[in-house]
Amino acid sequence: MILALDPLYLTNIGLAVVLIALLKVVLAFAIVLVAVLFMVWFERKVIADMQHRIGPNIAGPWGLFQTLADGLKLLMKEDLVPEHSNRFVFKLAPFLAIVPAFLTFAIIPIGGNFESKGGSVRIFGYDTYLQVADPPIGILLFLAMSSIAVYGVMLAGWSSGSKFPLLGSVRASAQMVSYEAALGLSVLAVILQTGSLSTHEMVADQAAGGFLGFIPNWNIIVTGFVPFLIFLIAGTAELNRPPFDLVEAEQELVGGFHTEYSSFRFAIFFLAEYLNTINMSAIIVTLFLGGPSGPVLIEGIDWAWGILWFLVKLFVFLFAFVWFRATLPRFRYDQLMDLGWKLLIPLSLGWFLFLAALNIGNDRGWNPGVVVGVTIVGGFAGGALLMAAIRTARTERISQEVDAHG
Amino acid sequence: MLGQYLPLLALLAIATLFSAVSLVMSGLLAPSKPTPPKLDAYECGIVPSRDTPARFPVRFFLVAMIFIVFDIEIIFFYPWAVAHRGLGLFGLGSILIFSFAVFESFVYLIGNGALQWGPLKQVAHPDGSVSSKRTTTTTVRRVGLEDRIPGPVGTEEAA
Amino acid sequence: MTTVSDQQKLSYIAAQAADARVNLEIESEGMTLNLGPQHPATHGTLRIIARIDGEQVIRADPVMGYMHRGYEKLTEVRTYPQVTTLINRIDWLGSFANEVPFILAAEKLMEVEAPPRAQWIRTILFEMSRIANVVLFLGDMAVQVGAITPVFFAFRDREHVLNQIESVTGGRFHPNFDRIGGLKDDFPKGWIDETRQVMKKMRRFCDEIEVLVMDNEIFQARTRGIGVIPADVGLSYGLSGANIRGSGVDRDLRRDNPCGLVHDQIDWKVWTHPDGDSFSRFWVRLQEVRESTGIVSQLLDSLPSGPVMAKVPRIIKVPAGEAYVETENPLGAMGYYIVSKGDLVPFRVKIRSASFSNVSITPWLLQGVYVPDIITILASLYFILGDIDR
Numbered sequence: 001m002i003l004a005l006d007p008l009y010l011t012n013i014g015l016a017v018v019l020i021a022l023l024k025v026v027l028a029f030a031i032v033l034v035a036v037l038f039m040v041w042f043e044r045k046v047i048a049d050m051q052h053r054i055g056p057n058i059a060g061p062w063g064l065f066q067t068l069a070d071g072l073k074l075l076m077k078e079d080l081v082p083e084h085s086n087r088f089v090f091k092l093a094p095f096l097a098i099v100p101a102f103l104t105f106a107i108i109p110i111g112g113n114f115e116s117k118g119g120s121v122r123i124f125g126y127d128t129y130l131q132v133a134d135p136p137i138g139i140l141l142f143l144a145m146s147s148i149a150v151y152g153v154m155l156a157g158w159s160s161g162s163k164f165p166l167l168g169s170v171r172a173s174a175q176m177v178s179y180e181a182a183l184g185l186s187v188l189a190v191i192l193q194t195g196s197l198s199t200h201e202m203v204a205d206q207a208a209g210g211f212l213g214f215i216p217n218w219n220i221i222v223t224g225f226v227p228f229l230i231f232l233i234a235g236t237a238e239l240n241r242p243p244f245d246l247v248e249a250e251q252e253l254v255g256g257f258h259t260e261y262s263s264f265r266f267a268i269f270f271l272a273e274y275l276n277t278i279n280m281s282a283i284i285v286t287l288f289l290g291g292p293s294g295p296v297l298i299e300g301i302d303w304a305w306g307i308l309w310f311l312v313k314l315f316v317f318l319f320a321f322v323w324f325r326a327t328l329p330r331f332r333y334d335q336l337m338d339l340g341w342k343l344l345i346p347l348s349l350g351w352f353l354f355l356a357a358l359n360i361g362n363d364r365g366w367n368p369g370v371v372v373g374v375t376i377v378g379g380f381a382g383g384a385l386l387m388a389a390i391r392t393a394r395t396e397r398i399s400q401e402v403d404a405h406g
Numbered sequence: 407m408l409g410q411y412l413p414l415l416a417l418l419a420i421a422t423l424f425s426a427v428s429l430v431m432s433g434l435l436a437p438s439k440p441t442p443p444k445l446d447a448y449e450c451g452i453v454p455s456r457d458t459p460a461r462f463p464v465r466f467f468l469v470a471m472i473f474i475v476f477d478i479e480i481i482f483f484y485p486w487a488v489a490h491r492g493l494g495l496f497g498l499g500s501i502l503i504f505s506f507a508v509f510e511s512f513v514y515l516i517g518n519g520a521l522q523w524g525p526l527k528q529v530a531h532p533d534g535s536v537s538s539k540r541t542t543t544t545t546v547r548r549v550g551l552e553d554r555i556p557g558p559v560g561t562e563e564a565a
Numbered sequence: 566m567t568t569v570s571d572q573q574k575l576s577y578i579a580a581q582a583a584d585a586r587v588n589l590e591i592e593s594e595g596m597t598l599n600l601g602p603q604h605p606a607t608h609g610t611l612r613i614i615a616r617i618d619g620e621q622v623i624r625a626d627p628v629m630g631y632m633h634r635g636y637e638k639l640t641e642v643r644t645y646p647q648v649t650t651l652i653n654r655i656d657w658l659g660s661f662a663n664e665v666p667f668i669l670a671a672e673k674l675m676e677v678e679a680p681p682r683a684q685w686i687r688t689i690l691f692e693m694s695r696i697a698n699v700v701l702f703l704g705d706m707a708v709q710v711g712a713i714t715p716v717f718f719a720f721r722d723r724e725h726v727l728n729q730i731e732s733v734t735g736g737r738f739h740p741n742f743d744r745i746g747g748l749k750d751d752f753p754k755g756w757i758d759e760t761r762q763v764m765k766k767m768r769r770f771c772d773e774i775e776v777l778v779m780d781n782e783i784f785q786a787r788t789r790g791i792g793v794i795p796a797d798v799g800l801s802y803g804l805s806g807a808n809i810r811g812s813g814v815d816r817d818l819r820r821d822n823p824c825g826l827v828h829d830q831i832d833w834k835v836w837t838h839p840d841g842d843s844f845s846r847f848w849v850r851l852q853e854v855r856e857s858t859g860i861v862s863q864l865l866d867s868l869p870s871g872p873v874m875a876k877v878p879r880i881i882k883v884p885a886g887e888a889y890v891e892t893e894n895p896l897g898a899m900g901y902y903i904v905s906k907g908d909l910v911p912f913r914v915k916i917r918s919a920s921f922s923n924v925s926i927t928p929w930l931l932q933g934v935y936v937p938d939i940i941t942i943l944a945s946l947y948f949i950l951g952d953i954d955r
Contacts, residue, residue, distance in 0.1 A: 009410065025416040029424070051717035075428065076435045083445040095425055102421035106414050133413040140484070141414075162447030163598055167936065174469045181476040188480070191487040242711065243783055246937070259448050264432035268425055329783045330711025332937045334523030337469070341521050345476065346509070352483070353505055356490055360498045363491060382509060389517035397522055 006200075007120050008128035020126055028132045032105050036274045040067040043274075043322045050326040071267055079263035084161030093159060094261075094268040097152030100145035101275035106132035107141050107199045108282045111306035114207035114293040119200055121303040129200055130292070130306065138198040139191070142283055143184055146238055149276065150176045153240075156269070157257035168256035171246050171333055178340040179237040179244075182230055185348035189227035190219050190287045192355050199286050207293030220288040223355060228288045230348045235280045237340065240273070241321055243328035244336055281317035282310075289313045346386055350379050468520055472512075479508045600939065602631045609950025613927065613943070617936060625931035625939070627924050632954040640914040645671050645745060645881050648911070652901075653739040655918060656952040659698030659895040661690045661730065664743040667901045667914075669825040670890040671745050674883045674905055679825070683747040683873040688826045689760075689864050690730065690742070691892075692857045696767055697726045698895035699807075699854050702947045703771075706847055707778045709944035710787050715778050722770040725763045732756060745881055747874035757865050764858040771855050779851065788844035792930055792942035795841060802929070803922035806897025807853060808946055811846035813839040818893035826892065831863040843945035850947070882909060896920050896952055916955050920948035 008017055041056065041064055048055025056063030081087055111130035112119040120127040135141060150173055157169020191197060194205045202219070209217040220228045237244040258269045285291055294309030296302045331339070354375040361371045482504065490497055515521065601612035610631035616623045636655065640648045652667055653660040665687060672678065679687065704719025727737045732753055734740035742749050778784055794804065796812045809816055817835040819828040836852040838845035885907040891900030897919025904913040923946050930946075931939055 006410065021413050022416060025413050025420065029417065029420050047713075051714050052721055053717065075432045077432075078436050078438060078440075078444075079429075079432055080440060080444055082447055083442075084447055094429075095422065098425050099418060099421045102417055103414060106417050132417055133410055135410050135414065160447070163596060164448065167598075170466055174466050177470060177473045181473060181480065184477075184480040185483075188483050188487050191484065192490065195488060195491065197484070197488060245711070263436055264428050268428075326714050328712060329707065329778075329781060329787060330937075331783060332787055332935065334935070335783075335786055337521065337523055341472075342516065346512070349505060349509065352487075353502065356487070356501065357498060359491060360495060364495065385513050386516065389513045392517045393519040393522050397519055 006129045006134050007118075008126055016124065017126065020123055020128060023123075024128070024130075024132050028105055029102065031110075032102060032275060032278070035278050036271055037067045037071075038064075039274045039278055039318060040070075040270075042318065043325070046319065046322045047326045050323075074267040075264050077263040079265060080260075082161055082260045085260065086159040086161065089155050089159035090260075091265075093152050093156035094265050094272075095152075096155060097149060097272040098268050098275070100148040100152070101272045101279060104142050104145045104279040105275070105282070107134070107138055108279070108286055109134075109200050109203050109291050110282070110310050111292045111303060112203075113296060113302040113306060114204060114291075115296045115302070117302070119204050119207070119293075119306075121306070130303075131200065134198055134200045136198060138196070138201070139187055139283075139287070140197055142279075143180070143187070146176075146183070146276075147180060149272070150180075152269075152272070153257050156261065160257075160260035162260050165257050165259045168259070172240065172257055175240070175244065175246060175333075175336060175340075176238055178337060179234040179344075182234040182340055182344040182348055183238055185345065185352055186227040186230040186234065187287065188352045189223040189348075189355050192352070192359060193219055193222050199291075203286060203291035203293055206290035216290055216293075218288060218290045223288075224351070226351045227348065228284075230344050230351075231284060231287065234340070234344060235284060236321070236324065237336065239276050239280050239321070241277065242325040243330050245325075245330060246333055246336060277321055278314075278318065281314050281321065284317055285310065285313040342386065342390060346382065350375075350382060354379075465523070472515060472520065475508065475511070479504075598936070602628075609948075609953075611924070611943075611948070611950055611953065613931070613939065615931070615936075615939060622931050622934050622936065622939060625928055627927045629921075629924065629953050632950050634951075634955065636955045637914055637916055640911055642910060644909045645883060645911065648914070649743055650739070650741050652916070653741055654951055655916065655955055656698065656894065656896055656899075656920070656949045657738060658701055658949060659694035660736075660738055661694040661734070661740045661742060662698070662892070662894045663899070664741070665691055665826070666890045666892045666894075666899055667903070668743045668745055669892070670888045670901045670903045671881075671883055672825065673888040673890060674886050674903060675745065675877070675881075676884075677746045677875055677877055679747045680872050680875055681827075681869045682751075682871045683875070684825065684827050685864055685868050686733075686748055686752065686873060687743065688828065689861055690733065690740070691826060692860045692864075693726055693730055693760075695857050695895040696854055696861075697723055697730065699850050699857075700726070700767070700770065702850055703774045703778070703847070703854070706941075706944050706947075707774075707784070709940050710784055712778065712781070712784070715774060718770065718773060718777070722766060725766055729756065729760050729763050732759075744874065744877075746877035747872070751873050757868070761862060761865060764862050767858045768855060771851055771858075774851060779847065785844060787937075787941055788842060788847060788945065789840075790842050791938050792843045792934065792945060793841045794926065794930060798929065799841070799926070802926040804897070804926060805919050805922060806893065806895075807846055807849045808897060808923050810835070810837045811849045812841035813837050818891055818898055822891060824890055824892075827864070828860070830867065831860060833860050833863070843941050846945045846947070880909070882907060883911070891917065894919060896947065896949060897923060899952075918952045918955055920950075920952035921955075924948050924953055 008020060044066070045055045045063070056066035059065040059069045081090055109119065109129060109131040112121050117127070120129055122128075153176070154169045154173040157165040157167075157172065160166070190202060194202045196202065196205075206216070206218050206222075211217070211221075215221065236242075240246075258266055261269060290313075292306035292310035294305060296305045298305075354371075357371050357375065358368060360366075361368060483501070486493070486497060486501055490501075596617055598615045598617050599612060600615060602610040612628040612631065613625050614628060615625040634654075636651050639651055643651065648667060649664045652663045655663045700719050700723045701716075704716030707713075707715035730740060731737045733750070733756060734742040736742070794808070794812045796809075796814050799809050799812045800814060804812075805816070805818075815835060815837050819826065820835055823829040833856055836849050836856065838849050883903075883905040885905055887902070887904050889900055889902040891898050898917070899919050900917040902913075902915040902917070903911050906912045927943070927946070930942060934942060
């Protein structure tokens with residue numbers, strides 16, 4: 001099987017290639033940091049606007065440097081390690097939160113000419129992809145990193161030696177673990193279409209073709225919206241953002257898992273949270289909305305169009321996450337778990353099997369109507385089974401309680 | 407070609423370095439005057455009387471265990487999804503059987519109440535005699551100048 | 566009276582107790598969680614000692630007194646007109662309403678009656694302080710459930726009401742406007758028309774909150790069937806105000822005990838909701854704000870002319886005797902029991918504040934609930950810490 005390789009590495013690997021690769025790494029790092037600063041400012045401004053407030057407006061033009069100022073302030077704050085904490089784990093946890101967040105960004109194609117050059121751009125005479133790395137495991141890296149991020153949150157709460165963070169981290173690990181299953185299952189639908197795990201391949205696949213000349217061949221349409229919705233919901237839950245922000249439910253758990261963190265250790269968690277928001281939006285764009293693919297309108301600056309399209313799409317989701325936060329109340333723990341386990345996971349599993357059957361049927365020349373029919377029947381059967389199980393469990397519990405208390 | 411992973415390693419190094427350097431910077435710049443109240447665990451202004459217990463309810467472990475079932479399922483799905491066109495009908499059949507087996511055990515788990523959380527809110531009105539629908543007119547008693555009866559409080563049926 | 570059937574009651578209690586029961590074989594040892602006195606959700610200094618198991622409360626005890634200011638004792642060294650300054654600060658969100666029952670009780674002892682116009686203005690300000698108070702609850706409840714935006718809308722629109730109160734009394738939070746025998750002053754010019762506009766704005770705000778918060782699926786999922794208070798339990802704990810009307814008990818002192826206020830001169834409704842859960846308490850309060858705006862508008866229409874102050878001696882000496890007056894304040898029934906020995910100062914004042922009784926139900930109510938529900942239930946009971954601790 002031929003894996004598409006970054007054309008940069010197809011040339012003779014010399015000092016220039018290494019330097020370009022390093023440049024990309026450093027650039028990605030810088031972009032991420034600037035993006036986080038912007039994102040925090042953006043969120044505060046948008047929410048302020050929705051709430052009839054002004055928001056940050058003192059530091060810099062339109063308060064743009066507010067985040068920077070906050071970061072510097074946190075840098076100079078006293079760093080406390082609670083007495084009852086497990087010191088080593090307490091200091092390790094922020095690293096476990098931030099490093100995976102940075103690494104996820106590496107697999108996101110943020111630009112490139114997918115119209116004619118297969119997603120590469122020319123830098124200093126070398127063709128290369130506009131992403132730090134395009135490993136064959138691709139999207140699995142994202143899933144792996146989000147799994148590691150669970151440890152950051154969990155260990156932070158556990159090691160604090162305090163009750164509110166502990167409750168927060170217990171919730172966090174259960175929640176993130178549950179929604180990771182739904183997340184992974186909905187990604188599968190995209191992989192069925194692409195036949196590859198590489199993020200670059202996914203974008204290239206979506207850039208090619210289309211329907212009726214103007215509807216793009218994006219996975220959101222090809223996979224039939226359901227995986228996209230599941231991914232969006234599960235992604236929001238994975239980010240611990242409202243309406244799934246039980247982990248840091250301020251009204252109940254004070255600060256959640258980072259209650260005991262102060263100074264720059266807190267800033268790192270904060271940074272990681274917003275970094276993850278940006279990453280998740282970017283992953284959604286990559287998986288379902290064709291990433292940086294889009295028409296190149298002016299041929300001379302073809303590298304700019306990919307970045308532009310990517311930013312436009314990214315923005316939609318960044319705004320959506322902020323919008324959720326300003327609008328929605330918070331779920332309760334059991335409601336969240338029910339949504340994840342009893343709806344999203346079975347639904348994404350069923351949808352995955354449906355898409356797989358459609359693909360195989362397509363290859364073998366089956367009538368798609370039959371596949372749809374069988375799926376509907378199977379779906380109803382599975383759904384009925386699930387409903388029956390849920391009802392059984394509930395009546396069982398009620399009768400148990402009534403028995404126990406007359 | 408494993409060389410592709412080298413940029414990832416470079417990014418890992420930079421990210422770790424960034425965090426470490428800023429923490430060191432913070433250590434140099436920030437004051438350090440710890441006092442016992444500062445170092446105590448936060449508990450809403452109350453001095454914690456007992457240590458935080460190290461044990462969680464088993465329910466959370468149950469979630470973790472069920473997750474592993476699904477995680478393994480997904481791990482099997484990934485390579486299959488990449489290669490499913492090549493595997494054809496045989497592959498589809500086997501994945502259907504596999505999924506059925508997993509789904510069945512999942513239904514069994516749910517049926518046994520393994521994923522039962524939360525309060526039993528339905529029990530508050532078990533026989534349905536009190537509707538949970540919005541009431542706007544039925545519970546209203548009009549008062550005014552003429553028909554105001556100062557009778558005993560709350561004698562009226564509020565359906 | 567809306568009664569909950571015995572079967573309902575039994576099964577409800579069974580559910581509560583069952584939730585609280587700890588299965589010793591598999592569950593962990595419990596942990597004691599202190600919610601408060603310094604906690605972002607208790608908007609004050611109430612402390613709840615919750616013994617929790619996992620996410621479930623086994624028992625919860627409220628601890629109060631972190632804000633005790635000794636008003637009952639302080640009133641004994643203040644002349645009657647001076648007392649209103651103090652008792653303004655009991656329920657600080659609807660301050661004017663605190664003054665009214667005290668003044669009414671003193672008037673009862675002195676056998677003075679305020680002129681009609683003063684009674685009307687008193688009732689208008691009384692209802693406006695109810696609006697100022699409960700509007701904040703409508704926003705705050707949403708915050709406690711996790712929606713951060715509605716409270717800003719509440720603050721924004723509450724400002725209009727406070728402005729109107731300020732332009733009459735001179736004080737936004739602590740008007741100190743009520744006098745024995747009447748009021749300090751009449752309305753300023755143009756106030757009535759402005760207030761009509763403000764009442765329209767408040768009705769719009771209620772519509773907004775209804776769409777934003779009450780119709781929200783998650784909000785309903787978080788509050789429906791949560792923290793159910795059966796009517797008889799609520800009555801036995803002495804709940805009052807919207808908390809008991811949310812349990813279906815049709816009790817409103819404005820209608821049932823109209824002493825000195827003119828609620829019996831106009832047409833309005835008492836709202837109740839049969840469910841008794843957190844949602845119904847929210848619902849009842851929302852309807853009451855609407856109703857209050859209607860009451861204010863009606864009173865403005867029928868405002869009689871005349872003086873705002875009856876003839877009272879310059880130095881107020883209240884004749885010996887005892888009087889108790891209770892009114893339906895924003896938080897519930899609030900009353901003052903005044904014992905006078907004929908001096909310049911009261912001999913003893915007992916303040917019956919609504920929140921104190923309303924909070925007393927928490928040990929019963931919080932048993933078996935989940936940690937996130939503690940917050941929504943406490944928020945729906947709606948207490949003001951100054952009203953608990955006095």
